[in-house]
Amino acid sequence: MTTKMVRILFPLAALALLVLIPLGQGNYIIYVMTSWLMFSIAAMGLNLTLGYAGQISLAQASFMGIGAYITALLTLAGYHWVVGWVAAMGACFGIGLLLGYPALRVQHHFLAFVTLAFNTLVFLVLRNEEWLTGGNHGLVGMPRPSFFGISTGKNLEFYYFVLILFVISAAVFYWIVNSPWGRAFKALRENPVRAESLGVDTRRITLLAFAIGSAFGGGAGAIMSPLVQFIEPGSFALVHSLKILLMVVVGGAGLFYGPMLGAAVVILLPEFLRFTEGYYLMIYAALVIVLMVYSPTGLIGLGTKLWQQIRPQSEVRKDMSKGAQL
């Protein structure tokens, strides 16, 4: 089987699985899977910023928050969810530009610090401006949308709705990283100095990556409103940004499937470790440390490494590393 075929068949098979798995499952499993798809979208966005443009953003949760509140306010005011979704992504894109422009003007890791501060500010505004956001009590009862008479009210229906959004997001993401832009990202990541000397406008590309990544965060937030049907400022605090960052890096930053795998691990691992009762967060944290020590490229990197150990032929290795990196 050629690499090309694998590249086409794998997503199709994965998609078929995603369609089939939730059938006949309990509400909890469906809820967790929906929530995984949602966080995958947010993590995909951060992957663009972190994995491709090499910038740490610590504000992905606040972009989700902005998206979630915009969508909630609009849908509660009677507008269709799609309006909220578009507005959420647009607003996050704009804020991303405004925030990233000055931060990226200076030195490289400064975006991390600016976003760190930004996340806290967003939390404070969401909590304190009660007239708009409901303050500590948050907003409740956002409706799940219906399209051309098809409702997404039930958990399984809503899951398929989010699956469609997930596929769209993944396709857009795939298109971006394989477009001329995306190749510029890769050039940038691999060798910024050379990229610049070849005429790539480093700053503009990085800024765009951050803004688009933030828009993905807003899109994920737009899903959260009707999914949980309750939002409050605490769900978008700094720890949640760190959680999304963990997803991207644990899965494998800069790899197409990395954030999806990472989101699955971050959401599901506590589930698998639950038999350890009070210890699971400890075990989880320890596993992350061990993973980072042995494989800074995340789980996909670890898998590739192990694969190489089993089949050390150089032919296969080249294929694998290519496949994992798109």
Next chain:
Amino acid sequence: MIRRLAATTLTCMALTAPAAMADVVLADVAELSGAGAAAGAVWHDGVKMAVEEINASGGILGEMIDLKEYDSQTDPQNSRAMVQKAIDEGAYVLLGTVYSSSTVVNMLVAQQNGVPQLTGSESPTITAKGNPYIFRTAFGAQKGLPKLVSYLKDGLGAEKIAVVWANTEFGKGGYDAFMSIADEQGLEIVADVSTEQGQVDFAADVTKVKGSGADAVFVYLTEEESARFLIEAEKQGLELPLGGDTVLVSQKVIDLAGGAADGAFGHVGLSAEAPVPAIQEMAARFQEIYGYSADHNAIKGYIGVYVVKYVTEQIGEFDREKFAETLHGLCLSAADYPGVLMDVCWDETGEMSRESFLVEVVDGSQEITESLPAN
């Protein structure tokens, strides 16, 4: 031979793991990690203790309780998922959560699935939403605070009040309730000081209260923050009466604040120090088993499990619908139902009433100054 082996295995299982043979599943969804772990973990120990007692004395309607625990991680979204999971796994009744921000979310799921839920939350909003499946194990802040406000006004003659509150879902609930009652009673709020979760430096907050010209201070913070505030207030020589609710005068705050807690007073719904023999015995057993002292959260969890037992035995079967119906408007007296520790009644919204106390901290321990009738 095989049959004998199977029989032995079964006996072994029955001996070693009675819970695995049990039929009735109780789910405790609590804050076992995250910011609320201090409250949730104690609540969970109270629940565990009651389950063990009930199982040791024959279970509910002859069936053992299989207690399943679910960690909300003090995250409302996650608590929602956990409640869903508990229901998928066949929970008969839900216990928890303690944090109101979680309960407001996950009670929607319990309602959709028709599963009764006994919560430890005290935020007024919870029973105001017309959810027929939610029941409290301690009355809401809106019931306790009027008693405190009338004490501030009539007992102390205070007119100007400074309010120090935690700007979280917990604190906001109490703050809103207090403000509306204070407004009704014609009290003037001269300082409105919001504080952060996990705030450590209370110098500015105390300074503000000090300069406000208040006659008395209403303090609505969580345990550690209450203690830090009291310590700072003592340091700056704040001479005003400091009043609050259960938390401010709890044993935990007294232990943490030391002498600085002396003179603080509060309205207390449940307290391990209440002059009720049943509660003191329960607290002593708790101390023996878990090695630390029980607080109001432990008692709430403990009572919650017993309520499940008593109500189920009244209806004579495990029926969620009937459970909720029966509990509305039900009164349980401690004489007939010792596990509830004190006489208690529920109304049609799931709100409850029970005798309560005005407590003052004197020489590092709680002293009951007045017993207030149930309302």
Next chain:
Amino acid sequence: MSEFIQLIVSGLSTGSIYALAAVGFTLLWQASQTINFAQGEFVMVPAFFVLVLTVKMGLPVWLAMPLAVILAVLILGALFKRLIVEPMFRHGTIPLVIATIALGILLKEMVKEFYSPLGQPFPSLFPQTVLKIGNASISVPDIANLIIAMGTIFALQLFLSGTRTGRSMQATAQNPDVAQILGVDIKRMVLYTFLINGALAAIASILITPIYLAKFSNGETLGLVAFIAAIVGGFNQIRGALVGGLLLGVIDNLSAAYFSSEYRQALPMLLLIVIILVRPQGLLGTAEGRTV
């Protein structure tokens, strides 16, 4: 006026603790490009060393505190470097950031699970005597915190600029390649930095916990503030971190009293953003220092 003095003194006292944490933070960054997201937990943990030694093992406080500092130096200094930072040295900044985030969770959970989820009272080194200046109340621990923290940082500054080892450490931080050519044992110098950070964290912990009480979640706010203090002051200067810490302590109190208690956390954040935009090297930082 006395109100103002009160706020300033309290702010400086708290700020001096932020400064200790921020200095350690800066040192680690300079020596090894470690952005330590577990720094807050590093300040939280030594208090529990003291509690384990006194409450669980019955040692007297005067013995437990130095032992706790030694434990912090060994575990949060040497072991941290050996087990986590060293193997990841060559992986770059991001994996290490993730690992320290995970380490923060790990430390928090361990304290919660193996000691207690509840806050604990903590013995104070100093009497709680309160001095009156006008209407302002200044306690002995306030002043002691300020003096000990500043003294520690000045001693550290003297050590770095006045001794051979200290200068080698600085050389390592500024240019490891050149330092190595000049015969500096850079591995050892980096290790020293980690040991010093452990000690600073332990000192901060012992000073602050009598007031803040010992709780597993104490590191969350502290770590964030130390981080901001370090950047605001200047990421490549120890005195920058000192100024940053003191400044944040004072700003926090002033903003809560005069600006808005609901937005008290916003001012440090706005300050951070403004500093990054206007003076990215920090208040006292030098522009030619290594880029962050």
